[in-house]
Amino acid sequence: MSLLTVRELTVDFRTGVRAVDRLDLDLDAGQVLGVVGESGSGKSVTSLAVLGLLQGATVGGRIHFDGQELTALDQRALRRLRGNRIAMVFQDPLSCLNPYYPVAFQIAEAYRAHHRAGRKEAHRVAVRMLERVGIPEPERRARSYPHEFSGGMRQRVMIAMALCLEPDLLIADEPTTALDVTVQAQILDLLRELREEAGTAIMLITHDMGVVAGLADHVVVMHGGRAVERGTVRDVFHRPQQAYTRGLLACVPRIDGPLPHRLPTLEATV
Template identity: 60%
Template sequence: MPADTEPLLSVRDLTVTFATKDGPVRAVDALSFDIHRGRTLGIVGESGSGKSVTSLAVMGLHNGAEVTGSVVLDGRQLVGLAERDLSRLRGRRMAMVFQDPLSSLHPYYTVGEQIAEHHRVHFGSRRSAARSRAIDMLAEVGIPEPRRRAGAYPHQFSGGMRQRVMIAMALVCEPDLLIADEPTTALDVTVQAQILELIARLQEERSLAVAMITHDLGVVARVAHDVLVMYGGRAAEQAPVDAVFASPAHPYTRGLLDSLPRLDDPEDTPLRAVPGSPPSLLTPAPGCAFAPRCPRAAAAVEEDRERCAHLRPRMATTSGSHTVACHLPLGPATAPGRPRPEHPDQIRKATSP
């Protein structure tokens, strides 16, 4: 990534708070990250870590939540932008692929009509031109017999083909930013690999900036250039993908890596999990959100345990562009657990069909 290029998407101190009957819930807490053209940022974490809320806030789909901070897309501030202006940007400059395509596609319209509608709305194209563009996009994402299948309805497609339709719909207006929110969760491993390869190919061909939202580090290993690990609505670690797999600095990241099945594990090796439960966002901890589950904090001297429990860690650079929010970061010689994978290729092979 050239040092002199500006990021396409720059997020600074993004905070998203929902008002509930039990009190305010800060689902995203002072989050900052960048995504450059032609690169994929994998945003990873357990359920409830704030990944999807982050993506919805970027798109302006936060549904009444209070959003503060800064979200700049190609020099334009999105926080506070009127809905009319945001709707012009959605689909044209930024687009999103959701987890469940069947619930995102309208059952009463053919897939060709739905893709063409996006093109007509943003470009004012005629119906014939928009339909031709929709057919071209279906062909580009690998739908066989695209002219015929454009006249089919969503329920007539398999899960993998519906996801291809969603990708075609997202990219029909050639946006600069694509957000993919768990796009392969409901798919079997073979179809998952095909969808990930499709997104990677389209990203490279179009120089897209891609945010890949996932709980699966195996997906991150296959497609991402950079990784943002989230926990409790906060950033825990950010680094290039090779650095995260070679030398994770946050104990939570190490726990996620240890949870992955490995090709070199014996057949009877039990699946691992990060001990404990995610934190309550109604009553956030004053210190490190991960401290109650952290093996490093539990084994530390009393002074360090108190610091972890009561002082929120700030993001600090460990080396190069590798940053971590941890009072007791791991080093190559101190990382507990199984021998770490030296390169994400070890995980890519393990998650390939």
């Protein structure tokens, strides 16, 4: 049985826009599912719908997590589930971290929200998590504020906050966007280690096909709110069936051939 099962998911905004249209997803425990597509294809909206974080939108369909129907839960039950069993790493860590508090305090408060723990115990957990995600001198950097960290280090802090409760599912929304290639590789290595050591399932949302190739087991390609192709990474990358998927793959720079004179384009209605 899948850890996360999404069936016929639809998301309609008050403006009349249908951002997600009859989407199906399956994610097993300990697996990595890549959800890919261009900006505006519905990837992030899907993740927010799973977490029950959409405001001003109507969500239809079924979302099962470990046997629970999430769409039937009230906000109090969803808050207990979020962070505790399902965690999310958002695209822009600087906007998600509070600039007025040290990073360890913010991780500790996330821990205390779900555990009956004192401040000292929660602080020890926060420092241990900073060390786990590769922050150097975690005891000292625990007292630092978000603006004192680089973009890659802030992303590590967000991952530490998400993982302090050892969730069963981690949703990573564009975790490597705006990071240089060296830091991207470090973040991907960290996610890979967490998956292997803790058995955490990961929903990886990205437009970067190279990131998916390096980390995911299965992939769903989204376009216009719909899943236009799905399968194992090997099948989708080596035998893409849809023109849209082939276009995405053709935009990935290659080192084994000449650079194209122009990127491929697809006719579509937004």
